[in-house]
Amino acid sequence: MSATAWAWLVLLFPLLGSVVIALGYRALPQKAAGAIGTLAIGLSFACGVAATVSLLGDETHARHHASSLWDYASAAGLDIELGIFVDPLSIFMVLVVTGVSTLIHLYSFGYMQSDEGYHRFFSYLNFFVFSMLLLVLAGNFVLLTVGWAFVGFASYALISFWYRRETATRAGMKAFVINVVGDIGLVLAAFLIFRELGSFDYGEVFEKAPEVFATNEWTIVAICLLLLVGAFAKSAQLPLHTWLPDAMEGPTPVSALIHAATMVTAGVYLIARTHPLFELAPTAADVAAITGLATLLVAGTMALVMTDLKRAIAYSTMSQIGYMVMGVSIGAYSAGMFHLMTHAFFKALLFMAAGSIIAAMANDQNIDRMSGFGKAMRFTSITFVCGALALAAFPGTSGFFSKDEILAFAGARGGMYAAMMVLGYAGALLTAVYSFRLVFRILPGRPCPEAQELIETGHVAHEAPKNPATGEPEDTDVGFPGSEHHIAERNWPMRAAMAVLAVLALVGGLVQIPGVDHVITNFLEPVFEESALAHIHPSAGTEWLGLAVGAAISLLGIGIAYLFYVAQPGRSRQLETRLRPLHTLFANKWYFDELIDVLVVRPALAIGRFANRVFERVVVDGLVSGTEGTVRGASGVVRGVQSGFVRGYALLLFAGFAGLALYFLLASS
Amino acid sequence: MTVEWYIVLSSLLFATGAIGILIRRSPMVILLCLELMLNAGNLALVAFSRMVGNGEGQVFAVIVMVVAACEVVVGLGLIVAIFRRRLPLNVDDLRELRG
Amino acid sequence: MEEALFFLAALGALGGAVGVIAMRNPFYSVLFLIAHLFSLAVLFLLLTAAFVAAAQVVVYAGAVMVLYVFVVAYVGGGGESAWEPIPGQRFLAPLLGIALFIELAVAILSSALLALGTEGPDVKPGFGDPAAIGRLLLEKFLLPFEASSILLLLAAVGAIALAARRREVEA
Numbered sequence: 001m002s003a004t005a006w007a008w009l010v011l012l013f014p015l016l017g018s019v020v021i022a023l024g025y026r027a028l029p030q031k032a033a034g035a036i037g038t039l040a041i042g043l044s045f046a047c048g049v050a051a052t053v054s055l056l057g058d059e060t061h062a063r064h065h066a067s068s069l070w071d072y073a074s075a076a077g078l079d080i081e082l083g084i085f086v087d088p089l090s091i092f093m094v095l096v097v098t099g100v101s102t103l104i105h106l107y108s109f110g111y112m113q114s115d116e117g118y119h120r121f122f123s124y125l126n127f128f129v130f131s132m133l134l135l136v137l138a139g140n141f142v143l144l145t146v147g148w149a150f151v152g153f154a155s156y157a158l159i160s161f162w163y164r165r166e167t168a169t170r171a172g173m174k175a176f177v178i179n180v181v182g183d184i185g186l187v188l189a190a191f192l193i194f195r196e197l198g199s200f201d202y203g204e205v206f207e208k209a210p211e212v213f214a215t216n217e218w219t220i221v222a223i224c225l226l227l228l229v230g231a232f233a234k235s236a237q238l239p240l241h242t243w244l245p246d247a248m249e250g251p252t253p254v255s256a257l258i259h260a261a262t263m264v265t266a267g268v269y270l271i272a273r274t275h276p277l278f279e280l281a282p283t284a285a286d287v288a289a290i291t292g293l294a295t296l297l298v299a300g301t302m303a304l305v306m307t308d309l310k311r312a313i314a315y316s317t318m319s320q321i322g323y324m325v326m327g328v329s330i331g332a333y334s335a336g337m338f339h340l341m342t343h344a345f346f347k348a349l350l351f352m353a354a355g356s357i358i359a360a361m362a363n364d365q366n367i368d369r370m371s372g373f374g375k376a377m378r379f380t381s382i383t384f385v386c387g388a389l390a391l392a393a394f395p396g397t398s399g400f401f402s403k404d405e406i407l408a409f410a411g412a413r414g415g416m417y418a419a420m421m422v423l424g425y426a427g428a429l430l431t432a433v434y435s436f437r438l439v440f441r442i443l444p445g446r447p448c449p450e451a452q453e454l455i456e457t458g459h460v461a462h463e464a465p466k467n468p469a470t471g472e473p474e475d476t477d478v479g480f481p482g483s484e485h486h487i488a489e490r491n492w493p494m495r496a497a498m499a500v501l502a503v504l505a506l507v508g509g510l511v512q513i514p515g516v517d518h519v520i521t522n523f524l525e526p527v528f529e530e531s532a533l534a535h536i537h538p539s540a541g542t543e544w545l546g547l548a549v550g551a552a553i554s555l556l557g558i559g560i561a562y563l564f565y566v567a568q569p570g571r572s573r574q575l576e577t578r579l580r581p582l583h584t585l586f587a588n589k590w591y592f593d594e595l596i597d598v599l600v601v602r603p604a605l606a607i608g609r610f611a612n613r614v615f616e617r618v619v620v621d622g623l624v625s626g627t628e629g630t631v632r633g634a635s636g637v638v639r640g641v642q643s644g645f646v647r648g649y650a651l652l653l654f655a656g657f658a659g660l661a662l663y664f665l666l667a668s669s
Numbered sequence: 670m671t672v673e674w675y676i677v678l679s680s681l682l683f684a685t686g687a688i689g690i691l692i693r694r695s696p697m698v699i700l701l702c703l704e705l706m707l708n709a710g711n712l713a714l715v716a717f718s719r720m721v722g723n724g725e726g727q728v729f730a731v732i733v734m735v736v737a738a739c740e741v742v743v744g745l746g747l748i749v750a751i752f753r754r755r756l757p758l759n760v761d762d763l764r765e766l767r768g
Numbered sequence: 769m770e771e772a773l774f775f776l777a778a779l780g781a782l783g784g785a786v787g788v789i790a791m792r793n794p795f796y797s798v799l800f801l802i803a804h805l806f807s808l809a810v811l812f813l814l815l816t817a818a819f820v821a822a823a824q825v826v827v828y829a830g831a832v833m834v835l836y837v838f839v840v841a842y843v844g845g846g847g848e849s850a851w852e853p854i855p856g857q858r859f860l861a862p863l864l865g866i867a868l869f870i871e872l873a874v875a876i877l878s879s880a881l882l883a884l885g886t887e888g889p890d891v892k893p894g895f896g897d898p899a900a901i902g903r904l905l906l907e908k909f910l911l912p913f914e915a916s917s918i919l920l921l922l923a924a925v926g927a928i929a930l931a932a933r934r935r936e937v938e939a
Binding site: 670671672673674675676677678680681682683684685686687688689691692693694695697698700701702704705708711712715716718719720721722724725727728730731732734735736737738739740741742743745746747748749750752753758759761 | 770771774778781782785786788789794797798801804805808811812814815816817819820823824827828831832835836839840842843845848853854857858860861862864865866868869872873876877883884885886887888889891895896900901904905908909912913916919920922923924926927929930931933
């Protein structure tokens with residue numbers, strides 16, 4: 001079968017899975033629903049592999065196929081089709097998305113076992129995967145927007161999964177609203193593209209763009225900036241990032257899948273996909289690179305002081321995506337995609353392990369209360385450490401190779417980008433410190449009460465259910481987390497998924513060792529062959545130097561963390577007191593939420609209040625009641641004629657007759 | 670006397686009957702005024718019949734008389750029925766169709 | 769001669785009409801109407817409609833008016849109160865009547881129908897006789913003739929239905 005046929009199947013299976021589970025939720029037993037969901041994505045992955053094989057069978061320069069099912073609109077110069085575009089970039093994303101999704105579905109199979117909304121969870125999760133695949137495989141900007149919006153919806157549905165929790169629903173709304181801002185940017189960009197280039201189709205747009213636009217013409221810069229608005233909202237970059245930490249209200253598998261591995265990488269994919277446009281607008285590309293860099297550093301500082309385990313990992317995600325955004329904006333496309341892949345592995349792993357630990361803590365997410373899990377949960381700790389090593393770019397892990405490739409490219413481009421490289425290494429230091437801060441806070445040391453209970457009795461701690469953020473009491477019925485907490489040690493699906501990811505996190509980097517093999521670069525070569533930037537290669541010596549520097553920084557970071565949290569535990573407190581203002585700034589998330597509140601939320605509320613009090617009451621109501629009053633008055637006057645007196649009616653009759661006769665008399669004269 | 674005179678007289682009688690209907694309140698008198706109008710019509714018919722020269726207008730007038738008689742019968746029957754129920758004989762009391 | 773008769777009869781008719789609408793007591797109105805009907809009969813005679821004139825006197829003034837007299841005697845004639853509930857009625861009604869008359873008069877006098885200005889064609893001696901009317905009724909206008917007899921029947925039945933004593937309803 002052709003690659004596009006396999007690609008359609010890739011899209012079909014998750015959609016089928018979602019619909020089947022949704023329609024049959026009453027009839028399907030729990031295990032069946034989970035199995036169907038996981039199997040659907042698994043089949044999708046298999047079809048993705050088949051599509052890859054088919055694609056590799058093509059000659060290198062012909063490795064792009066478009067296929068369309070039907071025409072949406074075909075009128076007045078508009079030609080929108082339900083069309084997909086299969087080339088190495090989209091297939092790469094398909095493989096990453098479906099591969100990691102299969103593992104996360106497997107994990108959820110065990111983790112969400114006691115939740116009353118199990119079927120709904122798998123249906124939504126499958127729908128999300130379908131939307132993400134739609135986004136990735138779309139062949140024109142319209143279908144891209146459709147996939148983009150669907151993904152936003154799926155994210156909202158899954159963040160607010162425990163819908164009876166007010167914090168969760170509010171977080172869902174926040175995520176959705178900020179995503180809509182991004183959607184607007186994307187749609188406006190699509191409009192401008194259509195106006196300037198006359199088509200929505202990728203092939204035509206990318207072909208015509210260099211002919212129509214001069215470099216850095218304001219139209220193309222505007223288009224790219226609007227695309228960036230969309231990308232930043234989806235990928236949680238500054239300033240549209242405030243939704244991501246709140247999105248941790250969703251269940252852990254959701255955080256792993258959507259907010260670490262797949263949805264938040266959509267922005268990176270967008271920039272990579274529309275790279276011909278960005279290469280025509282270097283200004284916009286630089287804006288993206290600088291934003292990525294800024295996010296990288298700011299998020300890193302925030303992760304350093306977070307006490308909520310999931311939020312700390314969320315900020316880490318934001319920071320790593322900053323690397324990816326920076327990478328694809330400066331031209332390191334395959335490096336950026338490589339980092340996307342490795343990040344998916346180790347971030348999903350970290351979330352899974354975090355989920356296991358939080359379950360052991362009876363849904364408490366505060367790391368101040370966690371310690372000693374190294375002894376209590378062996379498997380979870382080992383996988384957590386694997387993930388942290390990859391995140392900190394420990395030499396030899398996947399994260400090590402991917403991160404350094406981006407920074408080496410930046411150095412090779414020179415000028416401003418060399419400065420970015422230096423700051424990128426600073427960010428890497430921060431990353432190492434905060435990731436091992438988590439490791440050294442949670443795993444070694446004297447077991448906390450929950451860990452102690454696990455060691456002694458083998459029971460998972462069980463407390464009265466309550467909201468981890470606010471402490472409000474809850475129950476365990478539909479709309480809230482289930483009564484049982486599942487840890488990896490007791491649950492084989494969780495263990496299986498985490499084991500696979502741990503292995504991938506550690507050895508996944510071996511596909512792209514500088515100077516040795518370039519699997520990913522070669523695979524993505526046909527997509528970027530026309531790009532001038534993509535052909536910048538740092539020399540082998542520079543690359544190995546970069547690796548050495550990276551290794552040193554990583555080890556330094558781990559060492560600092562060890563110093564502060566294991567060797568001399570009191571020092572972190574001392575540093576905090578001495579740098580109190582800085583600590584407050586970081587802990588309050590650089591006051592972004594407050595800023596947005598003042599700049600956006602309050603004016604919007606004021607406008608709403610004005611609309612209600614002044615406009616609605618005076619103008620609209622005035623118009624309506626005014627009209628009503630006038631009509632009523634007029635009809636009152638007319639009603640006077642209907643007096644009920646027969647003689648009055650007779651009078652009117654004769655009057656009418658007289659008038660008519662007069663008219664005819666006059667007319668005939 | 671040309672036919673015109675008769676027709677003008679007939680219209681004068683008709684107008685008088687109309688005024689009577691509008692002014693008087695007793696159903697009896699209203700019926701009488703109705704008779705006036707009908708008779709005015711009769712006069713006009715007979716005059717036209719004379720003008721044309723055949724008797725068809727007169728036949729029409731006879732039929733009108735028949736109709737008038739029937740209408741009088743029913744109208745008086747109504748008045749008697751109202752009187753029997755001891756209701757005041759006043760046309761203004763029929764006011765149910767007011768808006 | 770003819771003119772004098774015409775004016776006398778016209779005056780009688782007009783006087784009767786005005787009397788009908790002006791009298792307080794309904795009985796007097798009935799009497800005035802009878803006078804009016806007689807004047808009208810004279811006018812019919814002037815128009816060589818002998819049968820109609822006779823029918824007018826015998827049927828109309830003779831039977832219908834007698835009916836009226838009976839009912840007025842039974843019901844009694846009360847005066848009407850002076851107060852007029854409908855505003856403007858007392859003022860507008862005469863006005864409308866006059867307007868109506870003027871319009872009709874104008875229409876007739878300025879009509880293009882030239883025959884109105886004549887006395888009519890010369891007619892044979894049998895014009896307007898009962899024989900002539902009878903022939904017309906039974907030959908040309910048979911259907912209206914039969915229909916009006918049914919109408920009379922209906923009216924009679926209706927009158928009985930209306931005026932019959934109902935023992936349960938009566939107090």
